[in-house]
Amino acid sequence: MRTVDDRTGVTLGITLGDPRGIGPEIVGKALSDSRVEALGAFWQVIGPSEAGVPVHVDLGPWRPSGDAGRDLAAGGRMAGLAVERATRLALDGTLDGMVTAPLDKAALKAGGYDYPGHTEMLAALAGVPTTMMLASDRLRVVLATTHIALRDVPDALTADAVRQAVQATTSGLRQDLGITAPRIALCALNPHAGDHGRFGHEDDELLAPLARELGLAGPLSADTVFVRALRGEFDAVIAPYHDVGMTAIKVASFGSAVNVTLGLPFVRTSPDHGTALDIAGQGIASAESLVRAMEMAVELVLRRRSGAAR
Structure with a gap:
């Protein structure tokens, strides 16, 4: 179970996104990055098991079926379940917020979540614009x-x-x-x-x-x-x-x-790219934007705390 020392008291969820894409790969790379370790936060990885990254919340196994249509719906369902779980934990105060790896919008809908993307889904789950x-x-x-x-x-x-x-x-x-x-x-x-x-x-x-x-x-x-x-x-x-x-x-x-979602009662950030299905599984995906999203999430939590303390 891969974490870093909780030196700042910041606890953030990180969702794996659509497991067919590069989400699991870049999450694994980011958690091993020295810049992320230096943040001193605790990261709770949320996503399906067997997706290539140790998880703290198991939403069920992920085994690619070879059936593109079925995998589309399964990948979207896994991504949606992770966002739901992270949102519940953030709303009840267990998490200070979340960083979300990319999801596929067509897969999200096929998996039973009829939202155009994270922003709209989080609005519905949190009940705020x-x-x-x-x-x-x-x-x-x-x-x-x-x-x-x-x-x-x-x-x-x-x-x-x-x-x-x-x-x-x-x-x-x-x-x-x-x-x-x-x-x-x-x-x-x-x-x-x-x-x-x-x-x-x-x-x-x-x-x-x-x-x-x-x-x-x-x-x-x-x-x-x-x-x-x-x-x-x-x-x-x-x-x-x-x-x-x-x-x-x-x-x-x-x-x-x-990507920063404004208006939520908790912090949410994500990288500026999508699932990159064309290069998934090749080990070549860059985690740079995800690392920056993790850095910004910690920064925003600390700023909010500092503002509340004044």
């Missing part, structure tokens, strides 16, 4: 809408959705990162922020009034706002839809960015 932030040393991006089809974005991008993203971002930057007066920019939905209605009216009629109301810069065109943030002008950018935000953060910091 959640917001997705991707953070690195260079850039922080928050998504106002998450895993939906592009054609559905204009309808989902409501005033309430933007307000929730801004509130969660402001609270998270203050509470977890110690930024007392966050500088937040709002990324436009349309090219050139709509160009005064030529390319759409959402920026003028929805986003511009919200930016004034909430004290945000913008809406600023996507082809400039992330450049300005990278230069240090903003502490975070609210992106109107998944790919515009994710593309920016991954171009800037792929492999070192961390």
